[in-house]
Amino acid sequence: MSSNKSTETQTRTALSPTRRPGQERVAALLEAAAAVIADKGYDATTMAEVAARAGAQIGSLYRFFPNKDVLANALVERFHVRAAETFDAIDKETENRSVAEFANALLNVLGELRPDSRAIVALLEGTAELSAHRLELRRNLRKRIAQSLIHRCPGLRKTQADDVAAVLLQAMKSVRALTQEEGNGVRPAALNELRLMVQCYLAKTFADAGCPR
Amino acid sequence: MSSNKSTETQTRTALSPTRRPGQERVAALLEAAAAVIADKGYDATTMAEVAARAGAQIGSLYRFFPNKDVLANALVERFHVRAAETFDAIDKETENRSVAEFANALLNVLGELRPDSRAIVALLEGTAELSAHRLELRRNLRKRIAQSLIHRCPGLRKTQADDVAAVLLQAMKSVRALTQEEGNGVRPAALNELRLMVQCYLAKTFADAGCPR
Amino acid sequence: MSSNKSTETQTRTALSPTRRPGQERVAALLEAAAAVIADKGYDATTMAEVAARAGAQIGSLYRFFPNKDVLANALVERFHVRAAETFDAIDKETENRSVAEFANALLNVLGELRPDSRAIVALLEGTAELSAHRLELRRNLRKRIAQSLIHRCPGLRKTQADDVAAVLLQAMKSVRALTQEEGNGVRPAALNELRLMVQCYLAKTFADAGCPR
Amino acid sequence: MSSNKSTETQTRTALSPTRRPGQERVAALLEAAAAVIADKGYDATTMAEVAARAGAQIGSLYRFFPNKDVLANALVERFHVRAAETFDAIDKETENRSVAEFANALLNVLGELRPDSRAIVALLEGTAELSAHRLELRRNLRKRIAQSLIHRCPGLRKTQADDVAAVLLQAMKSVRALTQEEGNGVRPAALNELRLMVQCYLAKTFADAGCPR
């Protein structure tokens, strides 16, 4: 009797497969999800299409990702891990790089994680009522960017670094948006302009904060 | 959910009522649509909710807007008209303004049209498969921005103006995104940073193009 | 973007149709729901079957009852109203009736509301995790029975009346259970035994409480 | 959900493992099944949850119980065996006991087999379309109760004993229902009232049949 849809819907998480075939399937499912979400956006993505694109059955998809939100969160999680590595690499080479190179490196973070990044941007977009997970993604990215900024220019005040990071995250999203808009009249050169804008801004900001170079 | 099967549907247009009560109803419906789309995004917006928010009946909504796409397009149309006026005003006062003022004026275009702008940004977002109408909105906005750029700095080459315009449109969207993110850890000061970035970029660009001031 | 399934799922209630055809449809849907739930129990009842049995489309069913739980609650609500009348009638005629007649009248409450009562019993059954609505149904029925008991025998202490009411509610459910079990080897005479049991019990209880007759 | 398409499936039976570890596993699975069914009812019980509760794998569950129905039937079977012992014990001590004691002993049959009895009551409930096995459970219980009645009061006619047994089975279910309802406003004293009712009824019935004591 009675509908008992597990009172704690929020807590649900992706299942981690223990066997080989399961792990491969999960990877394929995530890849498919990234592709479809990148193409159509989160809302327009259907679980059926994700499954089909992965060559799986709908039940298989739900075995590992008990609902659509968890699937998106898993994508976000995976991005988190990969982004962390990218940021670490940026920090490591900071010394040898000009402001322009540093700016480009940041702007490329979303661009370099090729297959997923378009999906991630789509997930970052949502007008409102995002799952807590996705809101956290934004916060964490800003925090991580701020960290790299201070690492590169220790003279920056913490609060200013936060503000600049917020702006840079938008610029990173813009990279993808512009890339996507090629074909709708945006020329690749526009990307260069974006880079110029960020470089000019960072150069000024760092100089004001008393950082050499 | 999801962008519809509309393939030939798109040719349909909104009814333009000639009588007073009809005009008021249409205005209320558009207002409601803007509010809901701003809150939830286009996909998650239901026609029923729009009608309810406008205190209208679903049948009434469909009388004036034969489908969801037409409703969105009407919003875009209205924005177009209003944005045109705003850009004209900007162009008119260009002489008296510093680069910083010019930059701010542009950044405020989306910000000033308060109730609608969030909806418009939501409509600008959708990753793909936008109705032709919405793709056109992007193109037109870029074109209009480019026009203002050249008006302000005739030395700019046409193609560069297009590229800069593409970047500025992204910056305009960022204004909204940052505003929306207050409450998720973004401080209002971030907006100032965004303005600084654009100012610094435009100053450099105009200078390179040989524009005084 | 984002799945926004109205955060207040609990509050949802049945829609009250404003037009004639809607009212008839709602009545037909409730009738159908009662029939199917009576036959198969709540869990095994499908919304599709309810709709089909009412000659309606699934969408029509959901227009008036936004989910399965609300449908069940509507049934419960309707039963409440009808049961109230039945209890009132019992109270009105109390004076002229023997204990035996009073006992039978109570036992018939569930039996007399023919089409619905089997469904109601099915809804009363559920092992656990019933919707608050259904738990309330049980409480209210017990309360109403207790009220009739005290009306009939003012000498009863309030707490004892509550206890007796709880027992009588079980007996009322047993009426239906026994009726249902005819065909599985239970003879109609079993019902008489049940009546005897309740009569004998009430006679003793009333006598102990100092009630004449 | 819903009672399955099992039509010929029912003929299948549970595997009876001969080795120790197998027997333990089966016991654990049955225990888990009883617990879950008691909590949620048969329909809402999932095979996956039963397996999980037993710390077993779904495949393991299916190894011993080829489908859900067989699992329920195994529970019923086990109850049968235990109930038989309980009834035998009751019959053995009949001489020394008052009617009240006899009544209480019967009412306790379902109550004493603690972990399982709630599940059994849940399995007895289902409005219709029970598996043949479960219908048989009801018949057998009634038969066994009737046997004890005649053993205690040989003067009862066989048919009347059947009818009384049907009523008593309902009363036994009521014991559980009342116990379960504590917490929803039913006081423990209600159980005493139930006992009083049955005692008063049996006393009268036995007296009418010419049984001493």
Place this chain on the structure above:
DNA sequence: AATGAATGAGATTTCATTCAT
């Protein structure tokens, strides 16, 4: 034997859109 991944039918629910009144 045990494991747990795979299957897929079917249930619930949503919503754009149409249409009778």
Place this chain on the structure above:
DNA sequence: AATGAATGAAATCTCATTCAT
């Protein structure tokens, strides 16, 4: 013109059961 009921395709999600390893 307005109303709101009707439609039904499609999306999300569940779960009993099978089967490869």
